[in-house]
Amino acid sequence: MASKMIFINLPVTDLERSKSFYETLGWKVNQDFTDENAACIVIDDNICAMLLTKSFFTTFSTRPIGDTTATVNGLYTLALGSAQEVDTLVDAALSAGGTEEVNADKRAQEAQVGMHGRTFLDPDGHQWEPFFMAYPGAN
Structure with a gap:
C-alpha cells in the first residue's frame, strides 16, 4: 500500500515572496509542481504545502478566501x-x-x-x- 501524503493548500498574495520565505525555513521547492500559479513546498517526505496565487486558489472552491491577516x-x-x-x-x-x-x-x-x-x-x-x-x- 502506498504511503499517505498531506498537501496543505495555502492562498498567497505574492508567490515569489512566499517561496523565498519557506525556502528560508529549510524547506525545498519541488520544481515539478511549480509554475507561475503555484509552488510545491516540500516540508517532509509526506507533507507538502501548495502555495497558490489567490486567483488560482479561487478555482478550487466557490467559497471566498478567508482573510488570514484578520482571522484564524x-x-x-x-x-x-x-x-x-x-x-x-x-x-x-x-x-x-x-x-x-x-x-x-x-x-x-x-x-x-x-x-x-x-x-x-x-x-x-x-x-x-x-x-x-x-x-x-x-x-
Missing part, C-alpha cells in the same frame, strides 16, 4: 524532533519576515505536560505551530 482559518501544527528544532524553525521564520504570536497561557499549559511549542505567522498570516514533546518511553 487554520492552525498548521508540526511535530519536530527537539525543542532546538522548534526554536531554529521559528527563528528562521522570523528572520524571513514572519511574526511570532506569543500566548503565555498556552505556553504554560504546554510546559506542564513537557511540551515546547512556538507559533509563527507567515507573510500571508497562515499560522504554523511547531512543537516538541518528549513522549514517555521515547529515547
Whole structure:
C-alpha cells in the first residue's frame, strides 16, 4: 500500500515572496509542481504545502478566501524532533519576515505536560505551530 501524503493548500498574495520565505525555513521547492500559479513546498517526505496565487486558489472552491491577516482559518501544527528544532524553525521564520504570536497561557499549559511549542505567522498570516514533546518511553 502506498504511503499517505498531506498537501496543505495555502492562498498567497505574492508567490515569489512566499517561496523565498519557506525556502528560508529549510524547506525545498519541488520544481515539478511549480509554475507561475503555484509552488510545491516540500516540508517532509509526506507533507507538502501548495502555495497558490489567490486567483488560482479561487478555482478550487466557490467559497471566498478567508482573510488570514484578520482571522484564524487554520492552525498548521508540526511535530519536530527537539525543542532546538522548534526554536531554529521559528527563528528562521522570523528572520524571513514572519511574526511570532506569543500566548503565555498556552505556553504554560504546554510546559506542564513537557511540551515546547512556538507559533509563527507567515507573510500571508497562515499560522504554523511547531512543537516538541518528549513522549514517555521515547529515547
